[in-house]
Amino acid sequence: MTKSAIADDPAAGVNTAAPAESAVSPTTTAAADARARSALLAGLAIAIAGAVLFSTKAIVAKLMYRYQVDAVTVLAFRMMFSLPVFAAVAIWKMRTEAPLSKPDRWRLLGLGLIGYYLSSFLDFLGLQYISVGLERLILFLTPTFVLLMTSMFLKRHISRVEWLALAASYSGIVLVFVHDLKGGQGSVVTGALLVLGSAVSYALYLLFSGEMVKRMGSLRLVSYAMCVSSAACIGQFFVLRPAAMLIQPAPVYWLSLVNGVFCTILPVFMTMIAVQRIGAATASQAGMIGPVSTLFLGALILGEPMTGVQMAGTVMVMAGIYMLSKKK
Secondary structure (H helix, E strand, O other), X not given: OOHHHHHOOHHHOOOOOOOOOOOOOXXXXXXXXXXXXXXXXXXXXXXXXXXXXXXXXXXXXXHHXXXXXXXXXXXXXXXXXXXXXXXXXXXXXXXXXXXXXXXXHHHHHHHHHHHHHHHHHHHHHHOOOOOXXXXXXXHOOHHHHHHHHXXXXXXXXXXXXXXXXXXXXXXXXXXXXXXXXXXXXOOHHHHHHHHHHHHHHHHHHHHHHHHHHHHHOHHHHHHHHHHHHHHHHHHHHHHHOOHHHHOOOHHHHHHHHHHHHHHHHHHHHHHHHHHHHHOHHHHHHHOOHHHHHHHHHHHHHHOOOOOHHHHHHHHHHHHHHHHHHHOO
């Protein structure tokens, strides 16, 4: 806080009748404001890019399904390409920080299985039945599930504004769901329930990881949890599928590389950088671009229809999440 700012604040205990001479010139203040704005814009750009990249995994999965691979294979290949990076970060953290306690190891095991393995598996399963636009909207309800869970388990009061936000979000989902259901696009009910399970699973991960991330730090927690998830996804593949299914057409490998690097590794670290620069609240608001980008990319790359009803539902969901993000 500058001297002039303090002088303008009666609570600071400074005599405001005789303003102190500012020690900061207007040029210096303007330069500092410009740097702050530049840092904010850079943080927003990183957060938006990370949200778009993470949402693109649904597009990549749909493209891989065209080569007759299933969700188990898509998920295993994704983790095979992303595991080396997360394992390297995990090993670095193991060598530079204190070892985890036994209870924390068990908690990490559970978080890795619930948050990244189960949620990703259910998500990719659901994508076999529904459009990427509906999938992304359902996943975008995760903050509302966290709110409802804290109300149920932690007895947290839900305010009128929060109820209004929930109503707007779920109305938007129902609107898009009914629209896709009338279009007869696959087994919409099955796909929507699977993706809904994915959102609930990830909400549980967020709810239970809150305490651990304060003790361990987000980088350490994410790297460890991703290693657990990768082991589960790859192990599941070898249990349920023959090793011969590792031989796939070249496009499957290239798409898996994109899925692992650009839709998994980069978004994870970009989101962390954005949170450090602009804060979690602003970064989460910037992430609202995800469903919109998926809707447009689905129409552009996959040829999925983009109607006024879908856009209206998207706006309703984003409005609800925005109200939740602004709630202090």
